[in-house]
Amino acid sequence: xxxxxxxSFLDDLDAAGELKKVTKPVDCRQLSxxxxxxxxxxxxxxIEGYPDWRVATALVSTRKRLAVAMxxxxxxxxxxxxxxxxxPIDPVTVENAPCQEVVxxxxxxxxxxxxxPLMHLFDGGPYISGTFAISNDPEHGTxxxxxxxxxxxxxxxxxxxxxxxxxxxxxxxxxxxxxxLPIAIAVGVHPLDMLAASYKAPIDTSExxxxxxxxxxxxxxxxxxxxxxxxxxxxxxILEGELLPIGWTADExxxxxxxxISGDVKWNPIFRIKCITHRKNPIFYMxxxxxxxxxLAAPVTEAAxxxxxxxxxxxxxxxxxxxxxxxxxxxxASIKKRPGEGKNAVAALLSVAEVKFVIVTDDDIDIxxxxxxxxxxxxxxxxxxxxxxxxxARAKHIDPSVKSWLLGKGxxxxxxxxxxxxxxxxxxxxxxxRRIKNYGRDRIKLEDxx
Amino acid sequence: MSPLATTLKTSLETEARQFHDVVDDHMDVPWxxxxxxxxxxxxxxxxxxDDQGAYYIEKS
Numbered sequence: 001x002x003x004x005x006x007x008s009f010l011d012d013l014d015a016a017g018e019l020k021k022v023t024k025p026v027d028c029r030q031l032s033x034x035x036x037x038x039x040x041x042x043x044x045x046x047i048e049g050y051p052d053w054r055v056a057t058a059l060v061s062t063r064k065r066l067a068v069a070m071x072x073x074x075x076x077x078x079x080x081x082x083x084x085x086x087x088p089i090d091p092v093t094v095e096n097a098p099c100q101e102v103v104x105x106x107x108x109x110x111x112x113x114x115x116x117p118l119m120h121l122f123d124g125g126p127y128i129s130g131t132f133a134i135s136n137d138p139e140h141g142t143x144x145x146x147x148x149x150x151x152x153x154x155x156x157x158x159x160x161x162x163x164x165x166x167x168x169x170x171x172x173x174x175x176x177x178x179x180x181l182p183i184a185i186a187v188g189v190h191p192l193d194m195l196a197a198s199y200k201a202p203i204d205t206s207e208x209x210x211x212x213x214x215x216x217x218x219x220x221x222x223x224x225x226x227x228x229x230x231x232x233x234x235x236x237x238i239l240e241g242e243l244l245p246i247g248w249t250a251d252e253x254x255x256x257x258x259x260x261i262s263g264d265v266k267w268n269p270i271f272r273i274k275c276i277t278h279r280k281n282p283i284f285y286m287x288x289x290x291x292x293x294x295x296l297a298a299p300v301t302e303a304a305x306x307x308x309x310x311x312x313x314x315x316x317x318x319x320x321x322x323x324x325x326x327x328x329x330x331x332x333a334s335i336k337k338r339p340g341e342g343k344n345a346v347a348a349l350l351s352v353a354e355v356k357f358v359i360v361t362d363d364d365i366d367i368x369x370x371x372x373x374x375x376x377x378x379x380x381x382x383x384x385x386x387x388x389x390x391x392x393a394r395a396k397h398i399d400p401s402v403k404s405w406l407l408g409k410g411x412x413x414x415x416x417x418x419x420x421x422x423x424x425x426x427x428x429x430x431x432x433x434r435r436i437k438n439y440g441r442d443r444i445k446l447e448d449x450x
Numbered sequence: 451m452s453p454l455a456t457t458l459k460t461s462l463e464t465e466a467r468q469f470h471d472v473v474d475d476h477m478d479v480p481w482x483x484x485x486x487x488x489x490x491x492x493x494x495x496x497x498x499x500d501d502q503g504a505y506y507i508e509k510s
Contacts, residue, residue: 028481040489049480112485118473124503125469126485153489244502265503 004215006188006283009069010056013041016068021045025377028126028136031117035288040100041065043283050115054283060191061291063323066299068266069191070214075368078319081195081214085303089212089219097222097233099186105225110154111273114237114283118152120190120256124158124265125187126151127255128239130287132186132197134229137170142229144197144207149185149239149271158252159243159271163396171243180242180263182227183271188236188285191296193219198296200353223417228274236282241273258326259398261389290326298327304352305331312348317363319354329399330357332367337423346419353394358419364433365422376422379433388419454479454487459507462497464508 020040025369027048035042042053060066067074070081104110116126128149136142143166149157158392161168167183174181196211211219221230224240231238252268278339287293301321309316319333331349342360349358359373361380366372381387395415397404402413424430451459458472476484491497496507 029477049482112482112489115481116485118470121470122503123470124499127487150489151485152492154486156492212477251497263501429489 003217004022004190004192006190006236006285007234008241009059009190010041010283012045012068013059013065016065018065018068019043024089026055028115028117031057031115031262031286032119032288035286047115050113052281053115054281055115055117055286056188056283057286058288058292059285060194060295061288063298065296066191066295066386069195070299075318075320077158077299078306080119081299082212082217082303082306085210087197087213087219088206088209089215089231090206091208091212091219091221093221093229093230094220094233097220097231097258098279099231099233099235100222100225100277101280102278102282103225105274109273109276111151111157111276112154114276116151117286119286119289120262122254122262123256124150124251124253128157128185128187129255129284129289130187130194132193132232132235133183133190134166134186134231135167135170135181135183136229137173140166140170140203142206142208143167143170144211146194146197147185148255150255152250152270155273157271157273158250158268160252160255160266161243161268162266163247164413169203174243175245175247178245180245180272182229182240184224184227184229184231185239185271186231186237187239188283189232189234190215193232194287194296195277195299199300224275225277232371236285237276239271239273240275240277241271243269244272246270257287257398258290258292258297258328260290260326261398263398263402276420291323294323294327296327297321298323301328301331301352301355305333305349305355308348308352309333309335309345312344314345314348320367329355330359331355332359332361334361334363334365334367335423336363339426342386342421342423343388346421350388350390350393350417350419354394354399354415356393356399356415356417358417359422360420361422362424373422377420380422380424381420382425385425386421388421390417390419393417451490452487454483455490457492458487459496462491462505462507466500466504468501468502468504472488472505 020042025046041059072080192209192214196207206231220233248267253266254263257263298321315336317334321327345360395402395413404413
């Protein structure tokens with residue numbers, strides 16, 4: 001079997017001192033609140049009413065744990081993602097798979113036998129939040145994405161397909177023919193696979209090969225039991241079924257969104273499940289919103305930022321998408337600057353997806369230190385020269401400040417973007433930024449006087 | 451319809467309630483049993499939503 005699986009990642013977290021094990025009995029209605037309070041990733045080993053199951057959560061809800069998944073230092077995540085995603089490895093098909101050790105098919109399908117939690121106060125029901133969703137289109141091939149599932153009945157869930165995505169496109173094409181869209185959902189895969197699934201790749205790009213590149217080994221896939229799709233062999237659980245050709249007609253949500261806001265009721269398709277397979281003694285993965293979603297978004301945004309800077313011929317030194325902006329709406333970068341490149345960098349980063357706030361600094365600023373950033377903004381920025389405002393750019397409905405409710409049904413919002421060039425202005429001598437340094441600091445040590 | 455599903459139906463015919471309020475009323479019921487009863491209401495397609503996302507059932 002492959003080296004990198006969900007369980008091997010739990011072992012990696014444990015070895016790094018980042019995994020808490022809770023052995024006392026826990027009810028599914030308690031899981032979310034408990035997971036939110038833990039300062040480590042957490043595995044609940046005794047789930048009331050579900051003796052065969054364990055539940056794991058908050059696996060990548062900090063940058064440190066994401067670095068464990070990537071196998072690199074925290075400030076190298078974006079660079080690792082960029083380098084590895086450039087070397088995709090195609091998946092391979094295997095015959096036997098742990099994810100099919102137990103099979104529930106037809107009338108035996110029962111979602112209530114899975115410990116689905118009620119996660120947030122205003123959620124419309126229990127959710128399966130951490131999914132690796134696979135679909136296929138005869139023309140465009142296999143697609144993988146992440147889509148939340150809301151419990152409806154023992155054989156049905158809602159699925160959020162409101163936002164533009166490849167699976168939504170596939171579903172629309174099937175719907176136009178009056179046909180269901182077969183899909184398969186894997187739960188409990190390595191975070192690198194989740195990163196690949198959340199990557200907004202061009203429609204003909206293989207997320208499965210991207211996952212292989214991030215892993216450094218081919219993702220092993222197995223054929224589903226009831227639909228013509230393949231799923232990751234080492235997943236904890238698989239849901240096989242189809243999106244019914246009913247369009248966007250079933251209520252779904254609210255759910256605690258990745259924007260850290262409780263969402264609205266949405267109208268979405270229904271996922272009817274034909275088969276559930278899972279490991280013996282499976283582990284249910286409760287992706288903790290918003291933090292795990294946001295930390296999974298950050299490397300993707302950061303890598304896009306690096307790419308934009310390189311296309312603009314600007315040399316990046318460091319980059320981060322702060323989790324306060326959900327790893328999605330802001331980018332902060334330091335660069336090795338030549339004259340004028342502060343503005344080039346701002347323009348390049350503002351072009352990334354829905355990023356709406358950018359700060360660019362010189363490479364002497366530690367962009368992970370908010371005091372350093374404040375200092376650079378205070379002393380290297382003139383608002384009339386170094387603030388760049390870009391009006392009328394593409395936006396996301398989920399941002400309340402774009403007032404998308406004023407647009408009417410189907411209206412697409414726009415936003416204004418702000419970039420700050422906090423590099424040393426051209427014409428200002430660098431000597432004026434010489435930092436205070438204590439006399440004798442390099443040779444006089446406090447420990448010698450204790 | 452199971453006794454629990456009948457109880458849920460009666461409650462939602464009386465007033466619109468958020469899902470968590472319905473859950474809070476039945477904390478003594480095993481989670482799987484609760485989900486099965488909720489699924490019964492979904493299967494007969496009688497659950498409606500108000501503009502706050504609360505569930506209700508129109509009296510027949």
